[in-house]
Amino acid sequence: IVIDGVCPLLMEPGNVTYYMDGGLTAAVPTIAIRETAEQTLRIFGRWHRFIEGHDRLRLARKASDIEAAKQAGDMAIVFHFQGTDAVEDDLDLLDAYKALGLGMVQLTYNVKCRVGDGALERTDAGLSLFGQDLVRRCNALNLIVDGSHTGERTTLDAMETCDGPFVFSHANAKALHPSPRNITDDQMKACAATGGVVGINGFPSFLGDDSRPSLDRFIEFIDYAVDLMGIDHVGLGIDYYMGMDPIIPADKARARYDDAIKTGRWDAAVYPPPPHYFPKGIETPVTLSNLTAGLLARGYGDADVRKIMGENWLRVFRQVWGG
Amino acid sequence: IVIDGVCPLLMEPGNVTYYMDGGLTAAVPTIAIRETAEQTLRIFGRWHRFIEGHDRLRLARKASDIEAAKQAGDMAIVFHFQGTDAVEDDLDLLDAYKALGLGMVQLTYNVKCRVGDGALERTDAGLSLFGQDLVRRCNALNLIVDGSHTGERTTLDAMETCDGPFVFSHANAKALHPSPRNITDDQMKACAATGGVVGINGFPSFLGDDSRPSLDRFIEFIDYAVDLMGIDHVGLGIDYYMGMDPIIPADKARARYDDAIKTGRWDAAVYPPPPHYFPKGIETPVTLSNLTAGLLARGYGDADVRKIMGENWLRVFRQVWGG
Numbered sequence: 001i002v003i004d005g006v007c008p009l010l011m012e013p014g015n016v017t018y019y020m021d022g023g024l025t026a027a028v029p030t031i032a033i034r035e036t037a038e039q040t041l042r043i044f045g046r047w048h049r050f051i052e053g054h055d056r057l058r059l060a061r062k063a064s065d066i067e068a069a070k071q072a073g074d075m076a077i078v079f080h081f082q083g084t085d086a087v088e089d090d091l092d093l094l095d096a097y098k099a100l101g102l103g104m105v106q107l108t109y110n111v112k113c114r115v116g117d118g119a120l121e122r123t124d125a126g127l128s129l130f131g132q133d134l135v136r137r138c139n140a141l142n143l144i145v146d147g148s149h150t151g152e153r154t155t156l157d158a159m160e161t162c163d164g165p166f167v168f169s170h171a172n173a174k175a176l177h178p179s180p181r182n183i184t185d186d187q188m189k190a191c192a193a194t195g196g197v198v199g200i201n202g203f204p205s206f207l208g209d210d211s212r213p214s215l216d217r218f219i220e221f222i223d224y225a226v227d228l229m230g231i232d233h234v235g236l237g238i239d240y241y242m243g244m245d246p247i248i249p250a251d252k253a254r255a256r257y258d259d260a261i262k263t264g265r266w267d268a269a270v271y272p273p274p275p276h277y278f279p280k281g282i283e284t285p286v287t288l289s290n291l292t293a294g295l296l297a298r299g300y301g302d303a304d305v306r307k308i309m310g311e312n313w314l315r316v317f318r319q320v321w322g323g
Numbered sequence: 324i325v326i327d328g329v330c331p332l333l334m335e336p337g338n339v340t341y342y343m344d345g346g347l348t349a350a351v352p353t354i355a356i357r358e359t360a361e362q363t364l365r366i367f368g369r370w371h372r373f374i375e376g377h378d379r380l381r382l383a384r385k386a387s388d389i390e391a392a393k394q395a396g397d398m399a400i401v402f403h404f405q406g407t408d409a410v411e412d413d414l415d416l417l418d419a420y421k422a423l424g425l426g427m428v429q430l431t432y433n434v435k436c437r438v439g440d441g442a443l444e445r446t447d448a449g450l451s452l453f454g455q456d457l458v459r460r461c462n463a464l465n466l467i468v469d470g471s472h473t474g475e476r477t478t479l480d481a482m483e484t485c486d487g488p489f490v491f492s493h494a495n496a497k498a499l500h501p502s503p504r505n506i507t508d509d510q511m512k513a514c515a516a517t518g519g520v521v522g523i524n525g526f527p528s529f530l531g532d533d534s535r536p537s538l539d540r541f542i543e544f545i546d547y548a549v550d551l552m553g554i555d556h557v558g559l560g561i562d563y564y565m566g567m568d569p570i571i572p573a574d575k576a577r578a579r580y581d582d583a584i585k586t587g588r589w590d591a592a593v594y595p596p597p598p599h600y601f602p603k604g605i606e607t608p609v610t611l612s613n614l615t616a617g618l619l620a621r622g623y624g625d626a627d628v629r630k631i632m633g634e635n636w637l638r639v640f641r642q643v644w645g646g
Contacts, residue, residue: 036361037361037364037365038359038360038361038364041360041361041364041416041419042360042413042415042419044419044422045413045415045417045418045419045420046415046418048415048418048419048421048422049415049418052418090365090368092365092369092371092372093364093365093368094368095367095368095369095371095372095375096364096365096367096368096371096423097368098371099367099371099422099423099424100419100422100423101422
């Protein structure tokens with residue numbers, strides 16, 4: 001079972017081939033970040049059509065769907081929001097998204113929204129009233145709540161409100177590299193206390209100042225998270241995305257980058273300009289199996305490697321979704 | 324098994340109590356008529372929330388869900404569109420609506436739309452290119468296609484394009500009363516040839532000129548349909564709705580009516596002003612069981628009554644949806 005807990009590279013569904021070639025059991029496409037409800041509905045429609053027309057894909061609504069995909073040699077798809085703009089002002093939309101197959105909801109994307117403050121905001125005032133209601137509704141609907149890209153206070157508030165596992169789908173230890181997109185030991189320990197998972201992120205500027213990070217550097221973040229939280233709370237949230245090298249040409253990557261800066265979703269101090277190179281050896285999802293060898297070489301036992309590579313995610317999915 | 328194939332009275336979900344008190348096994352709320360995709364998504368969200376919070380309701384995605392509801396003393400809900408405005412220009416939205424539980428799609432609502440001409444239109448030019456694609460997509464998604472409120476040519480075209488049962492969820496024989504909302508013998512026979520069902524409508528002006536029609540008059544339309552198409556192709560599509568007597572006060576009914584006239588969806592020659600009284604004895608869904616007695620008194624055998632009251636609908640549901 002190999003699961004990457006965050007796959008914005010799948011904002012283009014056709015990119016599933018990267019993950020399938022890499023032997024993934026489940027991929028977690030980003031369905032919406034800043035989209036309206038109407039735009040989000042269209043994206044769901046496109047994805048349902050895509051899965052229906054693809055003989056090796058299946059939608060995961062229960063943990064057992066992922067196990068069945070493994071058995072059949074298929075790949076499972078977990079729908080994920082990176083932000084709550086799609087919920088607009090109406091929590092009943094979450095009920096609709098759940099019916100559409102949504103599995104996990106990230107509270108904010110770097111900037112302030114109705115729910116709380118983002119990780120790159122000027123303020124970090126904590127979860128809003130609407131945000132509290134949203135977390136409770138996620139609990140009622142068996143949706144996983146995700147604190148990535150979200151301000152520290154907002155995530156700590158959310159973990160107090162949330163019943164059951166709370167995750168950081170993709171976030172690294174601030175103790176190893178002080179990016180505002182990374183998270184504190186307090187956040188990580190609180191996450192582990194809920195039974196959740198922190199997905200270790202391969203985006204270069206969240207690993208350090210090296211624009212071409214090594215696999216060893218990536219594994220250092222795994223080591224740190226395992227040491228702090230225990231082996232049951234660390235997974236992958238590698239964050240392969242549409243603007244990375246070598247997915248799209250440099251000029252298009254730059255245009256995407258400029259747009260993210262312009263809208264305030266990215267900050268140049270936190271996200272340096274492209275090209276963005278993921279860790280050597282696991283540059284794209286196709287090469288992800290090299291991580292298994294890297295972990296074994298580092299001294300992790302088979303059972304621990306399986307937990308990190310996907311079983312911890314699967315445990316959270318089972319606990320929240322059932323099945 | 325008692326199924327009313329069209330329930331615009333459930334545009335207010337709380338009105339389920341009328342149907343539950345009437346002993347219905349399945350009700351078919353109108354989710355959208357002229358709503359945008361975004362509005363429709365919100366309505367689905369509201370309904371999913373409502374069903375989740377109601378211990379005697381369950382969503383029907385398969386025929387067996389309705390049988391299970393019967394067994395448990397629950398009521399099943401079948402989501403229905405009366406029109407295709409919610410599909411906007413994007414057939415993938417149908418994939419999303421299917422995932423949201425949509426079961427049946429009516430092509431037009433009285434006026435012209437992207438798909439074809441409505442039953443009250445000036446023209447009846449037939450199914451559009453988009454309409455052909457929509458019917459094919461409905462087939463691919465196992466959605467039932469419904470020709471009610473739609474122009475004759477458009478429905479005949481649609482029946483040629485459609486694989487499997489095609490229905491008129493709520494439409495009466497024009498041979499008995501020449502309302503433009505009623506359908507010709509050709510339409511009824513073509514529907515039966517697909518294996519479909521025509522739901523007999525209780526809206527007063529589709530039954531005749533009597534503003535307070537009798538139950539006998541309603542049953543005359545059943546008799547006619549059974550004689551023309553055979554017992555396997557006649558069901559209920561009674562059309563109890565939000566503006567009928569005695570559901571809402573006269574002034575509110577009038578305001579709804581004026582809006583329907585103003586938007587061209589209704590025509591005063593076809594839809595006289597309220598109050599609108601449904602047939603005596605079955606004035607509201609609560610009293611629907613009186614129809615069973617009426618049919619038995621008219622000489623229908625038990626098996627035939629069961630077909631008319633719901634089993635024919637269930638057969639179509641099973642054939643199109645499976646289960």
